[in-house]
Amino acid sequence: MPIISIRDLVVEYDGRRILDGLNLDIEHGETMVLLGGSGSGKSTLLRQILALEQPKSGSVSVKGIDITRCSKSELKRVRRSIGVAFQSAALFNSLSVEDNIALTLREHTKLAPSIIELMVWMKLAVVGLADFGKLQPQELSGGMKKRAAVARALALGPEILVLDEPSAGLDPIVAAELDELIVLLKEAFQMTVIVVTHELPSAFRIADRIAMLYKGRFSSVGTKDEIRASQNPRVRQFLDRIPGDMATPAVAAYFEKYLKTQEAYA
Amino acid sequence: MATVLENVGTKTIDHLDYVGSLNIQLWATLRAMRTALPFVGNRYRWQASVRQMLQIGVDALPMVSLMAICSGFILAMQGASELKRFGALHYVIELVAVGFTRELGPLLTAIAVSGRSGSSFAAEIGTMKVTEELDSLRVMALEPVEFVLAPKFLAALVSVPCLSVVSNFCGILAGGLFMFFSTRLEPLLYFRYVLESIQLRDVVMGLIKSVAFATIIAQVGCLEGFRVRGGPDSVGRSTTSGVVKSTFLVIVADAIFTAIFYFTVKP
Numbered sequence: 001m002p003i004i005s006i007r008d009l010v011v012e013y014d015g016r017r018i019l020d021g022l023n024l025d026i027e028h029g030e031t032m033v034l035l036g037g038s039g040s041g042k043s044t045l046l047r048q049i050l051a052l053e054q055p056k057s058g059s060v061s062v063k064g065i066d067i068t069r070c071s072k073s074e075l076k077r078v079r080r081s082i083g084v085a086f087q088s089a090a091l092f093n094s095l096s097v098e099d100n101i102a103l104t105l106r107e108h109t110k111l112a113p114s115i116i117e118l119m120v121w122m123k124l125a126v127v128g129l130a131d132f133g134k135l136q137p138q139e140l141s142g143g144m145k146k147r148a149a150v151a152r153a154l155a156l157g158p159e160i161l162v163l164d165e166p167s168a169g170l171d172p173i174v175a176a177e178l179d180e181l182i183v184l185l186k187e188a189f190q191m192t193v194i195v196v197t198h199e200l201p202s203a204f205r206i207a208d209r210i211a212m213l214y215k216g217r218f219s220s221v222g223t224k225d226e227i228r229a230s231q232n233p234r235v236r237q238f239l240d241r242i243p244g245d246m247a248t249p250a251v252a253a254y255f256e257k258y259l260k261t262q263e264a265y266a
Numbered sequence: 267m268a269t270v271l272e273n274v275g276t277k278t279i280d281h282l283d284y285v286g287s288l289n290i291q292l293w294a295t296l297r298a299m300r301t302a303l304p305f306v307g308n309r310y311r312w313q314a315s316v317r318q319m320l321q322i323g324v325d326a327l328p329m330v331s332l333m334a335i336c337s338g339f340i341l342a343m344q345g346a347s348e349l350k351r352f353g354a355l356h357y358v359i360e361l362v363a364v365g366f367t368r369e370l371g372p373l374l375t376a377i378a379v380s381g382r383s384g385s386s387f388a389a390e391i392g393t394m395k396v397t398e399e400l401d402s403l404r405v406m407a408l409e410p411v412e413f414v415l416a417p418k419f420l421a422a423l424v425s426v427p428c429l430s431v432v433s434n435f436c437g438i439l440a441g442g443l444f445m446f447f448s449t450r451l452e453p454l455l456y457f458r459y460v461l462e463s464i465q466l467r468d469v470v471m472g473l474i475k476s477v478a479f480a481t482i483i484a485q486v487g488c489l490e491g492f493r494v495r496g497g498p499d500s501v502g503r504s505t506t507s508g509v510v511k512s513t514f515l516v517i518v519a520d521a522i523f524t525a526i527f528y529f530t531v532k533p
Contacts, residue, residue: 050405079407090402092394104406106310 001064003028003160003192004049009058011044011216018044020216021058031186031193033203035227036213037238042196043087045213046164049194050084051075062160080108083153087165089145091137097148098124098133104155123151127181143174150181154189161185163195167202179205200239204228212238284489291411291492292485295419298412302420314417322383322418323425327432330378334433337370338362338440346448355449359456360463362441367468368527371434372426373520376479379426380512384487387418388508391491392501400492410492419484426480427473434472467531475523479516486512 002025011019019041026032036042047053048060051067059066062078070078091100101120105111111119124130127147137145146166153161166182167175179202186193186206197203203210204224211221212235219234220227227235236242301307302315345361391414394400400410438460445451490508494500 047401050401052401052404076407079405082405084402084405086398086402088398090398092399092402093397104408107308107406107408 002026003063004194005059005061006045006049007059007061009045009048009060010056011041011048011053012056018216019048019055022216022218024211024218024221026192026194029190029192030208031182031195031206033207033210034194034196034213035198035200035203035210035238037198040213041216042198042213043164046162046194046196050082050162051079080156081158082160082162083156083158084162085146085149085153085164085166087168089137089149091145091148091152093137095137096133097129097135097137097140100137100148101133101152101155103152108156119155123154124148126154126185127151143170143178146170146178147181150178150185154185157189158191160192160194161189163193165197166195167197167199172201175199175202176205178202182206214238287493288485288489291415291489292481294411295415295485298409298416299420301412302416311413311417315420318418318421319425321386322379322421323428326378326382326425326429329382330375330429330433331436333374333378334366334371334436335440337374338366338437339444341365341370341437342441342444346444356459358445359441359459363438363460363463364468366434366437366441367464367472369472369520369524370437372430372472372475372479373516374437375426375429375433375476376483376516376520377513379422379429379480380483380487380516381509383422384483384512385505385509387484387487388490389501389505391415391488392494392504393498395491395494396497396501415484415488418488419481422480422484423477426483427476430472430476434469471523471527471531475520478519478523482515482519483512486515 004024004026006022006024009019009022010017022045024032034042034045044053048055048068049062051060055068059068061067063081065074065078067075067078091097092103095103098117098120101123102116105116105119109116120133121130124133127150129144129147129151132140132144132148137148140148150161150163150166153163163182166178170178182193182195183206185191193206195203195206207224209221209223210227212219212227212232214234220230220232222230228239230236230239237244302311304312342358342362345358346355349355349357349361391400391410394410394414400414403410403413442451442453442456442460445456446453487508490504490511494504
């Protein structure tokens, strides 16, 4: 049975359809990358997988529980098995880095403070931040914040790790380091990993399978090699970085008008 | 005409939606309050409540005290300028004492706390929303109402009445200073007159109002934060809205309470 199963998922905002009848199964222990351009609906899909929003119709099942219709207590139980690192890291600025990581351990377990302290140190060591626990989040660099967010996501030993745009806004070296970290974590902890990204090098480094979103639908789902070899025009356009046909005429028209105005003034 | 009716309808629905959201949030907070209590609740939540009490209460002490002292002087001087024409200067003591315990102490405190803490609640929660911290709490199986709102609400319920008592004291003290400098009335005698003028029900009335004002400030400030949509500019708008709405509702609530006490409590 897949660990996450999405069936006929439809999401609308103010009558505007964002996700249009999506179907996807994510298996235990695989790394699924949700790939797509800006506005393709990948972050909306992620919010549905995390039950942060209600869909118009369809279902999202995590570990066999339909999280769009389950009770609050069931949802809490499901959420304890998911670790999430948001795009902005979303560390609590009022808490130190180690308190951020200790938060879920303090709230959801009855472990002694000394054990929690040790576990926090271990999680920080895993992401290479063992010496930075006492700092406040605002004292960390962008890459360190993302790694701290991953450490926090790992705190309860989740079965599913969800990463939203992990390499967005990072330089290529730090982004590559983060990709390696994700691969290592997956191998070490045997987790199911879901990564939302639009960065092609990251996607092809970490993915077992890739689901390519375009205008709220999957244009292609397959292994890395299948996606690379795909002749689907949307996939090819994305992989070969071909500009869309919407922006160019609009930009050209703007500059044409601008030049005419300048000529008129001259 | 249709557009006017449409606008009135939309605004009415918006206001009803706001009141409904406030009620739902209040009940959710009351259900979550147990976790913020000492001994029976969550240790970390109680610590958060104490931190909030320091911010709402202790940090506001100089401002509230100064506001009360100035208002005490103003009330005493304005009262005296009229009352001395009738040779009734001693009524200034009653005016200041009763005026502050029943009305000015709780109201001034609420306005100060609304400006300081109501706006801070809206800004803090709004920023948490924009930076995905609230979503982060939810996916960690933690309820934002329990984690963020309950400690603030408990802290406001404790701090605002305490500040009101301090405000009453400072206002009455200012009245005493005025009486000393204008009539050479001995401070001890002044305080004996004050104690004779105030009744227990005046103090209780003031404290009941304070609790209601604290509820309004905490709930409105936090609701404005939770309703933030979009980016940082919307945090700014919600902060302003939090102060304006909570101050307005505090004054409306004050009028309602005063009317209830006036018509139901026999002198």
